[in-house]
Amino acid sequence: MAATIPIRKNKKGTFLDLSKEEIRDQNFLSEFEIFTKEISTFMSGTSVSIILPEDIKLEDQEDNEILKKIRLKLNMSNISLKNILNCEEEIQKQEPSSPIPESFVETASSAQAKESAKEVIDTNYLPETLYVESNLRSGQLIRYPGNVFVLGDVNPSAEIIAAGDIVIWGTLRGVAHAGSDGDQTAKIIAMELKTGQVRIADKIATIKTESSKDKKKGDSRAPELVKIQNNEIILTRYFG
Amino acid sequence: MTETEINSNSNFAGKVIVVTSGKGGVGKTTTTANIGAALAGLGKNTCVIDMDIGLRNLDILMGLENRVVYNLVEVIEGTCKLKQALVRDKKFPNLSLLPAAQTRDKTSVNAEQVKALIEEVRKHFDFVLVDCPAGIESGFQNSIAGADEALVVVTPEMSSVRDADRIVGLLEARRDQIGGVHLIVNRIKPGLIETHQMMSIEDIQEILALDLIGMVPDDEDIVVSTNKGEPLSITGSNKSAGQAYRNIARRLTGEEVPFMDLNKRLGFMGRIKAMFA
Structure with missing residues (x-):
């Protein structure tokens, strides 16, 4: 379900992690639209980067069309698309873990705890x-x-x-x-x-x-x- | 008997209202059955749709379980026509039920299909009530797919209010589709509220801040009517939960109806007791 796309925030900015999504699926775009509307309540006016599944190729005509539509849906919710990454690039950016003890964040939301360990810094x-x-x-x-x-x-x-x-x-x-x-x-x-x-x-x-x-x-x-x-x-x- | 004559005027586009709550067991199905019957009692062409695929209940509450032949999934899959699947109510010829499939599960349909089905159903009715399953997963997403408005049912409990709050957040994300989100507070026990042992309407509204469309008192007769398959909104007295549901139905048709004074139900001795509690 697109409503559960993980949003990662690190100091490089905000990332929508689409790497687990079936973005070629015909329902994806309509679900993504609902998702962008939902996050627009607090992300309107900001910019995000997206992380794509590994098998998506920007050179590919059809994949490129999907990307254009993703950008459009984001823009409709007043969110600009800053960067497009694939899985490997994202993983290379791993950084020392945050000063919050893992066990503590774990109780708040175990999924996010693992994300926060990957965070990098640049809020400019x-x-x-x-x-x-x-x-x-x-x-x-x-x-x-x-x-x-x-x-x-x-x-x-x-x-x-x-x-x-x-x-x-x-x-x-x-x-x-x-x-x-x-x-x-x-x-x-x-x-x-x-x-x-x-x-x-x-x-x-x-x-x-x-x-x-x-x-x-x-x-x-x-x-x-x-x-x-x-x-x-x-x-x-x-x-x- | 199972084939229902449906209004052939296809220019008609009824209002689609989803009845939802997040938490289970707060009275979504009871609310759907009762408001559906009350709307029919007001002369409105009404259809109630059971979207709880795999855990079908609405047919029992309406006393129609023996008449179910086809179901919603079969309509979507093209096994039967919509008009074959609609089950007409015993008392009100203008009330129909579209039953859920019991032998399937929520993944057997998707939101696009449900939306298309509802577009078809609404052509024939003034009101279409969709009984949503508990949870926020695909069953919920399917149920809200074609809705114009939502009735959020809560009981005066923190857990129910929190789940409803989550639901409202999801509904608000689609505010271009779902125009109005209304609140029904169910199973109110005025005695307990007066003695501060139960959340009051104000406590609930402080968190949810929604348009209040109904306050339904806790009523033992609901259990009886549920088992009999006869919604209380048809038979109940003017002090019962049935009256509260009738009032909600009238409000849905645009009428201004004052809220019932629930405290009167407490009686004189009850209020004395509440004062000393």
């Missing part, structure tokens, strides 16, 4: 902050090599993994991991914090969430701030 062409203007619903994942700003809520079991800071103009109920490359100064700011767990760099903290019973209506305190202080994750208020 990506904007420093990814601006997401929508709610993130369950199952949606944002991985970004910079900061992430969300204008909306992050719902339970949605995930944001950012190398920089995470700012949420809404309620955080899902998973947020700031400083995912090991930056201990990264922070998470949310208007409201209702998640059970936050992660900064290689640290994890569990948070006791207030049940809806204790929640005071119209409670307009300052936004919540999560950061590392004295080697420990602390939860405090953000006063600018």
Whole structure:
């Protein structure tokens, strides 16, 4: 299913891994179109590279047509195609593993953990902050090599993994991991914090969430701030 | 008996609504059967399609299991014509069921085929309700292939709400095709909500933020009607889950219907109890 195309983010940029897809299959393009629409909620305006199955030859007329269509579908969702790679090139780019302990990422998503080990560094062409203007619903994942700003809520079991800071103009109920490359100064700011767990760099903290019973209506305190202080994750208020 | 006369006016293009939830066991099939019957009761030409291929249930809830001859997969494969496979309801001649195949599985059809089938079905009906299987795999993708709108069914439980949230994310990715996503909260127990032991509608909406189209109280009579094969929306009293389904059907036809006051069901003693709980 095209809806499950792996998105890899490393410092060379964002990659759509089509190497396992049957891209010559007649259904592929329509599924790919649905996929691009889905990712456009958070990838609109960015550029991606695609990784092709080994047997696709750019010289081949028919394969080339498919590629043109892939590019078109991406462009329709306001995503530009930066580069086209085949499997071998991708594998050669392996890099030292990220500073996050494998076991930790493993619990978050074992598939992604293996990907993150392959990451390479060069964020020059990506904007420093990814601006997401929508709610993130369950199952949606944002991985970004910079900061992430969300204008909306992050719902339970949605995930944001950012190398920089995470700012949420809404309620955080899902998973947020700031400083995912090991930056201990990264922070998470949310208007409201209702998640059970936050992660900064290689640290994890569990948070006791207030049940809806204790929640005071119209409670307009300052936004919540999560950061590392004295080697420990602390939860405090953000006063600018 | 099994051949249904279908409306021959082919310029007609009914509304296709998929009933989905993500999580299993929250009442998708019950909702489909009840809203289908209620729409037929309002005089609408209605077809309910069971897309749960391999785990067919909708025919039982509608009391039509003995009349099933052909099924959806056979229509798609060309073994029979659409009109041969449609099973007409006992009570309402304007209500038809397109049953799922029980001896096949979800991979026996693909989204393109389902879309083509639904385009054909909608020519003959005002409303086409598609009963979607649980999950987000091919069965779900097939079910939403031809839909114009979606009814998302949740029960007041965190697990149900989270799965529904995932579904809504997938539906929103196709917002150019699926115009409206509406929320039905099923199996509400007002007593438990008042004592904060169950998620309230507000708690659910805080996460899902959808257009609420129905609140259905938990009702023992649903179990009875399910086993009898007689949707409660035909027989139920005006305080029952059946009434809630009838209201949803009216809202689907564009009518403005106020929501039932579920607390009244609690009765005087119930409310006293809730106060002290």
